[in-house]
Amino acid sequence: MGIHLSDNGYSCVTLRTGRYARKVASTPAFRRLPRAVREQQMLDAAVRIFSRHGYHGASMDEIAEKAGISKPMVYAYLGSKEELFVACLHREGTRMMEAIAQAAVPDLPADERLWRGLRAFFGFVGAHRDGWAVLYRQARGEPPVAGEVAAMRARMVEVVAGMLDHALRAEGREVAETELEVVAYALVGATESLADWLADHPEADPETTATRMMNAAWLGAAQLLRGTTWHPPAT
Amino acid sequence: MGIHLSDNGYSCVTLRTGRYARKVASTPAFRRLPRAVREQQMLDAAVRIFSRHGYHGASMDEIAEKAGISKPMVYAYLGSKEELFVACLHREGTRMMEAIAQAAVPDLPADERLWRGLRAFFGFVGAHRDGWAVLYRQARGEPPVAGEVAAMRARMVEVVAGMLDHALRAEGREVAETELEVVAYALVGATESLADWLADHPEADPETTATRMMNAAWLGAAQLLRGTTWHPPAT
Amino acid sequence: MGIHLSDNGYSCVTLRTGRYARKVASTPAFRRLPRAVREQQMLDAAVRIFSRHGYHGASMDEIAEKAGISKPMVYAYLGSKEELFVACLHREGTRMMEAIAQAAVPDLPADERLWRGLRAFFGFVGAHRDGWAVLYRQARGEPPVAGEVAAMRARMVEVVAGMLDHALRAEGREVAETELEVVAYALVGATESLADWLADHPEADPETTATRMMNAAWLGAAQLLRGTTWHPPAT
Amino acid sequence: MGIHLSDNGYSCVTLRTGRYARKVASTPAFRRLPRAVREQQMLDAAVRIFSRHGYHGASMDEIAEKAGISKPMVYAYLGSKEELFVACLHREGTRMMEAIAQAAVPDLPADERLWRGLRAFFGFVGAHRDGWAVLYRQARGEPPVAGEVAAMRARMVEVVAGMLDHALRAEGREVAETELEVVAYALVGATESLADWLADHPEADPETTATRMMNAAWLGAAQLLRGTTWHPPAT
DNA sequence: CATGAATGAGTCTTCATTCAT
DNA sequence: AATGAATGAAGACTCATTCAT
Structure with missing residues (x-):
């Protein structure tokens, strides 16, 4: 639970209740970005997380959160954990x-x-x-x-x-x-x-x-x- | 569903539906063995399984089954997955x-x-x-x-x-x-x-x-x- | 990854990674069609997909793809999965x-x-x-x-x-x-x-x-x- | 959120928060039952739920809850949704x-x-x-x-x-x-x-x-x- | 008219771990 | 000494649906 400055530079207040982050009063932040950009963001986040926790230790939730988007987008663009890796x-x-x-x-x-x-x-x-x-x-x-x-x-x-x-x-x-x-x-x-x-x-x-x-x-x-x-x- | 000759040499007919094997007519088997022997059996099994599936990929269930004993014994002897590894x-x-x-x-x-x-x-x-x-x-x-x-x-x-x-x-x-x-x-x-x-x-x-x-x-x-x-x- | 000739007769090279197809060099295609025609195309696709996978098993993604249009159009015309069915x-x-x-x-x-x-x-x-x-x-x-x-x-x-x-x-x-x-x-x-x-x-x-x-x-x-x-x- | 009299006859107060039921002050209830009994309870629950919501519509969560046990037991005994069905x-x-x-x-x-x-x-x-x-x-x-x-x-x-x-x-x-x-x-x-x-x-x-x-x-x-x-x- | 981008909520499934017997 | 029964927690993945462009 806390304020989290997402890595894409846009701020967003997140309230963690249970497993899912609930967005509260998000800034115009999560702007729609073209696929190419988002994909790179995802890869950046993934490399970071994978390098810290290993392949198995990394969770798609974490990667998505770090990339500043929702899990389904990661799947939409990169397919699966393995493909992402x-x-x-x-x-x-x-x-x-x-x-x-x-x-x-x-x-x-x-x-x-x-x-x-x-x-x-x-x-x-x-x-x-x-x-x-x-x-x-x-x-x-x-x-x-x-x-x-x-x-x-x-x-x-x-x-x-x-x-x-x-x-x-x-x-x-x-x-x-x-x-x-x-x-x-x-x-x-x-x-x-x-x-x-x-x-x-x-x-x-x-x-x-x-x-x-x-x-x-x-x-x-x-x-x-x-x-x-x-x-x-x-x- | 089938007859499975467990690795410790004792026979035991198993009916597999779901995760837990259903033991049917097991031999008086699973004799009480001295701790030292059991531990080596466990380590043998663990090395095999770890080597095949990696640390994360290996499951305690699998290791226990391969060692021919129940999971609680593994925990009793070796403590935890990490310690086992x-x-x-x-x-x-x-x-x-x-x-x-x-x-x-x-x-x-x-x-x-x-x-x-x-x-x-x-x-x-x-x-x-x-x-x-x-x-x-x-x-x-x-x-x-x-x-x-x-x-x-x-x-x-x-x-x-x-x-x-x-x-x-x-x-x-x-x-x-x-x-x-x-x-x-x-x-x-x-x-x-x-x-x-x-x-x-x-x-x-x-x-x-x-x-x-x-x-x-x-x-x-x-x-x-x-x-x-x-x-x-x-x- | 491959060339896929969409069912509406318009060609479109797709690069599949993940769920969303990446459109590469699509023909000016996807011409604006009168509503009545589009609806029939959708229903044709839907009947096919529903018949193969059942109501639950069919996904709107699949139906839209088969119909050769985007999901929002399906929703705009037919309302919801249930209504579509x-x-x-x-x-x-x-x-x-x-x-x-x-x-x-x-x-x-x-x-x-x-x-x-x-x-x-x-x-x-x-x-x-x-x-x-x-x-x-x-x-x-x-x-x-x-x-x-x-x-x-x-x-x-x-x-x-x-x-x-x-x-x-x-x-x-x-x-x-x-x-x-x-x-x-x-x-x-x-x-x-x-x-x-x-x-x-x-x-x-x-x-x-x-x-x-x-x-x-x-x-x-x-x-x-x-x-x-x-x-x-x-x- | 409420008091729920589980079908196996044992009472248990459940607090639903999010997706998971949290057991609060459970009675000696959830006694350990032999596999045969539990399996029948599960099947009873499953038949009920499947009949009401259909195969796809039924969720394993619901079935487990109705049976008065946790999901992993259902999987342990019956294997998968399909096998359960x-x-x-x-x-x-x-x-x-x-x-x-x-x-x-x-x-x-x-x-x-x-x-x-x-x-x-x-x-x-x-x-x-x-x-x-x-x-x-x-x-x-x-x-x-x-x-x-x-x-x-x-x-x-x-x-x-x-x-x-x-x-x-x-x-x-x-x-x-x-x-x-x-x-x-x-x-x-x-x-x-x-x-x-x-x-x-x-x-x-x-x-x-x-x-x-x-x-x-x-x-x-x-x-x-x-x-x-x-x-x-x-x- | 038309769509790429986006997501909340929920799915099935698995795992390490622990009681009660 | 030994185990069958049990579960909390989390994981990967999917889907119907909707903005903003």
């Missing part, structure tokens, strides 16, 4: 991918390219801690949406594997595809792990984190490029 | 830690030690795909239990950082603690990522995966140990 | 009554008249399976509209009773009104039952069904007309 | 079938047997107006349960067809199966129609109604048995 995932994922792609242009030397990609990635995570944490961390194991997350992850792995492959070929070397995939997996995992660390340490600097990641992983990859490998000792 | 986490986590600790004894050369640790780790994941997947993957983002998972992860990071530190000191070098932590984070992340990959590829061989991990990450760490570092290019 | 009922009922009345003209011998009425009735049901099934079968027990259905049924009973009475009087006999009503009820029930059967057996021939109905019921009525009656045995 | 249908249908079977024993002359069956049927409908009206009338067209109703109806048709067949064979005559089925359909329809009439006329006497049904339908069937048939006039 996927929509969030796509929006955030696309934004991130674009940020990376813009930075890591193909015609750079391999290490420079990776470095720029990493910097863009950590920059994105630093700027959208919510988006990243919510969507990649929360959703990894949620059966209903795990598939989507996995797909997005697979795209990243593929991109990274592509980078490595490109670099290797440039040096006249070649590595089996599986091998590459696994290395890429490890790199992506390491990177995500640092991204988690970054998301949990608001005081940390994305740039520095990117540098660290380069140090921790790239050097290994560099070895790999050079053909150095490690073999298990004879048992 | 934490208990699972601890049991599996401890088992894993022990497996690793037994393999990666401190008085080995650094690379051999890491190698043995990794082999033990991937061996464990390969053998307990359920346990690992359910507990580490599913629970990462579930707010109610994320803390516990994070704690366990932190322990692993610490162990890895310890290994690195030990190796560095042996070479007379020293690295800032934060630096170490971050590298350890990356290594753990990469390793988990490969573990995920392993859990999803039943045909894959844990040993090989461990070798790959060594290749992908250790070489980088080796460089680090040698003092080689990478610096961002001047912009 | 009643309008359907009246239209279909009237059509049927007219078909029967045209066939079963009063100045025929009783059996010929009944035969023609039946033939017209089954012909109608055969041709408008939807209309009949939806309106008479679906709505019998739906409290909000049961009254309307009952009224229409009563009119039919009355008509049949009238036929019988006419026939009896022609033979100089007379039967209490209640008696007549009950017999008429039975005849109507039997007829509807066969109509149901017909609606469920698309391969069946209306004419043959009508003949069967004559055989099954009229012979009994004929006896009645002749004064033969059956009495319960003394117990 | 089907359970009602089966209980009432079985009762009716048994009443009829007990009366219309096979080794009676055909007319006597039919008469007894009809008398039992109308007696049942007269005594269980609710059960009959709700279940047969309401549910005919409700898509989710129409199948069940149709099945029960089919059983009745089969029984009637069996009676007719038996009678015909006794007279050394034989009729195609389809023919029989259709006649049986008509008889069942006529009977149901009168049952409806009876359910709507509380002052009417079941015995008399049964007699009327015999008169209206049996005479026709008798003709049929005698081999008299009606043919459409040449057009």
